[in-house]
Amino acid sequence: MVDIQEYLADRRQVVERGLKQYMLPATGDFSVHVQAMRYSLFVGGKRVRPILCLAAAGCVSDDPEIDTVLMPAACALECIHTYSLIHDDLPAMDDDDLRRGQPTCHKRFGEAEAILAGDGLLTYGFELLSNTGLPGPDGATRLRLVACLAGAAGSLGMVGGQFLDIDSEDKDVAFERLQAIHRAKTGALITAAVVMGGMGAGADSRQLEALTAYGTAVGLAFQIVDDLLDVTASTEQLGKTAGSDAEHGKATYPAFFGIEKTRTLAQEAVDKACSALASFDDRAEPLRALAQYIYSRTC
Amino acid sequence: MVDIQEYLADRRQVVERGLKQYMLPATGDFSVHVQAMRYSLFVGGKRVRPILCLAAAGCVSDDPEIDTVLMPAACALECIHTYSLIHDDLPAMDDDDLRRGQPTCHKRFGEAEAILAGDGLLTYGFELLSNTGLPGPDGATRLRLVACLAGAAGSLGMVGGQFLDIDSEDKDVAFERLQAIHRAKTGALITAAVVMGGMGAGADSRQLEALTAYGTAVGLAFQIVDDLLDVTASTEQLGKTAGSDAEHGKATYPAFFGIEKTRTLAQEAVDKACSALASFDDRAEPLRALAQYIYSRTC
Numbered sequence: 001m002v003d004i005q006e007y008l009a010d011r012r013q014v015v016e017r018g019l020k021q022y023m024l025p026a027t028g029d030f031s032v033h034v035q036a037m038r039y040s041l042f043v044g045g046k047r048v049r050p051i052l053c054l055a056a057a058g059c060v061s062d063d064p065e066i067d068t069v070l071m072p073a074a075c076a077l078e079c080i081h082t083y084s085l086i087h088d089d090l091p092a093m094d095d096d097d098l099r100r101g102q103p104t105c106h107k108r109f110g111e112a113e114a115i116l117a118g119d120g121l122l123t124y125g126f127e128l129l130s131n132t133g134l135p136g137p138d139g140a141t142r143l144r145l146v147a148c149l150a151g152a153a154g155s156l157g158m159v160g161g162q163f164l165d166i167d168s169e170d171k172d173v174a175f176e177r178l179q180a181i182h183r184a185k186t187g188a189l190i191t192a193a194v195v196m197g198g199m200g201a202g203a204d205s206r207q208l209e210a211l212t213a214y215g216t217a218v219g220l221a222f223q224i225v226d227d228l229l230d231v232t233a234s235t236e237q238l239g240k241t242a243g244s245d246a247e248h249g250k251a252t253y254p255a256f257f258g259i260e261k262t263r264t265l266a267q268e269a270v271d272k273a274c275s276a277l278a279s280f281d282d283r284a285e286p287l288r289a290l291a292q293y294i295y296s297r298t299c
Numbered sequence: 300m301v302d303i304q305e306y307l308a309d310r311r312q313v314v315e316r317g318l319k320q321y322m323l324p325a326t327g328d329f330s331v332h333v334q335a336m337r338y339s340l341f342v343g344g345k346r347v348r349p350i351l352c353l354a355a356a357g358c359v360s361d362d363p364e365i366d367t368v369l370m371p372a373a374c375a376l377e378c379i380h381t382y383s384l385i386h387d388d389l390p391a392m393d394d395d396d397l398r399r400g401q402p403t404c405h406k407r408f409g410e411a412e413a414i415l416a417g418d419g420l421l422t423y424g425f426e427l428l429s430n431t432g433l434p435g436p437d438g439a440t441r442l443r444l445v446a447c448l449a450g451a452a453g454s455l456g457m458v459g460g461q462f463l464d465i466d467s468e469d470k471d472v473a474f475e476r477l478q479a480i481h482r483a484k485t486g487a488l489i490t491a492a493v494v495m496g497g498m499g500a501g502a503d504s505r506q507l508e509a510l511t512a513y514g515t516a517v518g519l520a521f522q523i524v525d526d527l528l529d530v531t532a533s534t535e536q537l538g539k540t541a542g543s544d545a546e547h548g549k550a551t552y553p554a555f556f557g558i559e560k561t562r563t564l565a566q567e568a569v570d571k572a573c574s575a576l577a578s579f580d581d582r583a584e585p586l587r588a589l590a591q592y593i594y595s596r597t598c
Contacts, residue, residue: 112392123453123454
């Protein structure tokens with residue numbers, strides 16, 4: 001059994017070290033711009049996507065250096081996730097003042113500066129994946145990682161999902177639409193994190209299929225829990241404004257199903273994620289524990 | 300001698316066909332989002348960056364299919380350029396209502412939608428480069444193209460330059476700072492267009508060095524001319540608001556040197572660009588003509 005709290009604390013340290021190592025330094029002509037990027041990247045965060053990426057890699061590879069090899073890819077995922085938060089928080093989008101208990105990037109640096117900090121982090125994700133001076137898998141696999149991340153983060157993935165989300169505010173939304181939003185907005189990047197870990201560690205197609213199914217189910221669970229916490233947790237607990245979904249007239253799982261049924265659906269998604277890992281050995285224990293951890297946040 | 304008008308008309312048709320072929324279709328769940336991306340991509344534009352990319356490729360390769368091989372990369376450059384215009388035009392940045400004589404993306408689709416259209420186009424540029432189902436050079440070269448584009452478009456290139464530009468409004472700016480802004484904001488992506496064309500067509504390191512020098516000089520000429528046109532041309536001629544630089548208190552070449560001296564500096568940059576091509580044969584004629592064409596816009 002994996003002690004999930006201990007595991008997460010250790011993994012977060014590893015990821016923080018990687019981010020510090022690979023993030024641009026705030027020096028030279030562009031120092032204020034890079035400061036804005038670093039502010040949002042280092043203001044905190046659970047580092048769920050890099051941790052999932054490294055856990056998936058550890059699930060298919062025995063290479064003791066696999067964390068090192070995949071770290072730039074793991075950092076790229078966090079850069080892309082952070083950019084999406086910066087842009088989502090903008091006045092024209094969710095207009096949030098708080099993120100991780102601190103002023104959002106545009107509150108701290110200004111709106112134009114925050115848009116550019118987001119653009120910079122998004123682009124830097126692809127720099128990290130394509131820089132052959134950094135650790136990483138062979139060139140062909142690096143290119144597959146670029147394609148996987150671009151597809152998940154782009155217009156038919158995260159960006160498209162955010163568009164649908166904004167576009168659906170204060171509208172009656174069918175459950176199918178809510179699912180499409182969740183799959184694209186949150187699910188795609190979480191699935192990519194898991195798949196990129198596997199891909200970068202040399203997973204075969206059967207393993208990648210299982211990891212994709214796991215990632216899809218975990219992504220769904222993650223979003224359901226996020227919807228739930230927006231209703232049940234305080235602003236202090238969340239580090240961002242609670243009740244923001246209702247305020248923006250957003251469709252959510254609790255709005256469709258109520259709190260109890262939503263909890264059940266989250267548990268079902270977690271169970272499905274774990275079933276997808278049935279063919280993996282003990283090396284998949286961290287992935288199993290991570291899925292359960294996501295559910296535990298609902299309690 | 301290349302008839303530049305005829306050449307440009309032909310090349311624009313080729314690039315338009317490529318963009319139509321490779322751009323996402325506006326169908327399915329994300330159709331409105333993709334419409335916003337397509338609106339800005341197809342509202343017009345000189346297609347300078349894709350044309351430079353293909354011209355540089357033609358300068359080092361005799362392959363009659365070289366346009367086809369490099370077209371996804373050429374389209375990626377235009378996607379990145381278009382995203383940068385969408386974000387630059389936003390209310391929080393230059394707050395422009397007109398672009399290419401039409402309403403800007405946020406005027407037409409809304410501000411959140413325009414931010415996301417930009418994010419989508421930026422990400423799609425990397426999808427085009429990394430999609431091995433599309434034409435392109437070998438995998439290792441594709442990865443180099445990703446690295447080149449990400450570096451040029453990112454925080455130490457275009458995005459950083461835009462940040463410096465915004466950050467320098469209404470401030471006394473030294474000439475060195477203006478140069479740094481221009482190099483990063485405009486020069487980096489234009490240089491990348493030329494270098495990516497050469498790289499994708501198999502240029503050796505000596506050729507890449509010459510193309511880099513050409514791209515750097517052409518990028519400078521381009522920005523000087525842009526500064527000049529903002530003073531000397533009408534809104535109708537530009538298709539965007541004339542006099543926008545002065546209104547935003549931006550440092551420009553004409554503000555430093557006056558109009559006549561600025562024209563001379565543009566011509567010097569063009570001469571420098573052409574000198575850089577001295578070692579190339581007649582296949583470099585289009586690149587030489589393109590440099591002269593950039594200067595001709597000042598007259």
